[in-house]
Amino acid sequence: MHSKVIPAETARHILSKDEAGDPTYEDGYRAGCAVGVEEAISAQLPPYTLLANVGAHDIIAAGIQQYIPQLIPLLSPEEVYQRLENALSSKQPLSVVRLGDGELLALAHETVLPVAEAQARGPFLSYAGITLPDAQSRELLAESIKNSGIIGIPLSRLPSYQGLLTPVFYHYGIQFHQVVLTSSTINYALLELGLLQQLLQGRRVLLVGNMAGELANVLSTVAVNVAGIITPVKGFSDIPNVMAAAAGIDFDIALVSSGIPAVVICQRIASELGRAALDFGHLANKLVTGEISFYR
Numbered sequence: 001m002h003s004k005v006i007p008a009e010t011a012r013h014i015l016s017k018d019e020a021g022d023p024t025y026e027d028g029y030r031a032g033c034a035v036g037v038e039e040a041i042s043a044q045l046p047p048y049t050l051l052a053n054v055g056a057h058d059i060i061a062a063g064i065q066q067y068i069p070q071l072i073p074l075l076s077p078e079e080v081y082q083r084l085e086n087a088l089s090s091k092q093p094l095s096v097v098r099l100g101d102g103e104l105l106a107l108a109h110e111t112v113l114p115v116a117e118a119q120a121r122g123p124f125l126s127y128a129g130i131t132l133p134d135a136q137s138r139e140l141l142a143e144s145i146k147n148s149g150i151i152g153i154p155l156s157r158l159p160s161y162q163g164l165l166t167p168v169f170y171h172y173g174i175q176f177h178q179v180v181l182t183s184s185t186i187n188y189a190l191l192e193l194g195l196l197q198q199l200l201q202g203r204r205v206l207l208v209g210n211m212a213g214e215l216a217n218v219l220s221t222v223a224v225n226v227a228g229i230i231t232p233v234k235g236f237s238d239i240p241n242v243m244a245a246a247a248g249i250d251f252d253i254a255l256v257s258s259g260i261p262a263v264v265i266c267q268r269i270a271s272e273l274g275r276a277a278l279d280f281g282h283l284a285n286k287l288v289t290g291e292i293s294f295y296r
Helices: 008-015 025-044 056-065 077-089 101-108 115-121 135-146 162-171 186-192 195-200 212-220 236-247 262-273 283-289
Strands: 094-098 150-153 181-183 204-209 225-230 253-257 276-279
Touching (some): 094 262, 101 162, 135 262, 186 276, 204 236, 262 276
Parallel strands (some): 150 181, 204 225
């Protein structure tokens, strides 16, 4: 079953309004979603019938109940924090990695998507650390995901998120019930709930990525013990250099903000150096610019 998109004439009407309180692109997007959902429901009704006074959300909620037994549990931020805390206290390795659209497109190219389509969906991929096609980096990424302690996955069901997650996992033989999962925004959730602050207190923190120096300045002002920085990280080819540098630094946990290669770096810090590592992502940029404060 395929949902229809918002009619072109409706989209043009909504998107052509001015900015003075009139409908915006966001309104057009929401309207398109609403049209798609309602038409999808209509397509499931028997011919020449009417389902009156029942909203789309009620229908979806009723249908979801049938699939409750199939739901796959994800670790909450509190549970991820506890696992990281336990690993740090017992000096055990643990990697927390995150899969967003960049990672999924990198995994999908030449496996579940043609290269051209992956490139079209991800014009940002070169900035994120991979230039397609790159089968070697793709396979390295997949292997690291299989060996990661906790995998953050997107909650969005849009095409470049969960729409790619399931076929990519299937292609690589990754079973949802055989890996430990959390949300791909776990880095933000840990900070928002004050759990990251607790986790870093009294720990020696290694910062990895192009913003590591600037992030060190920010964290030093809030009494985080920055044990070292590794910068820059220029794509997958820099991973051996990062690992060699990390091996010479005495640290407890690494915060890695290096685009798609962060998944591999985090997993290797855990498996090769026996430390904890968190895929920190763009949270580093937001802390440096002040868009997000370390203490909420």
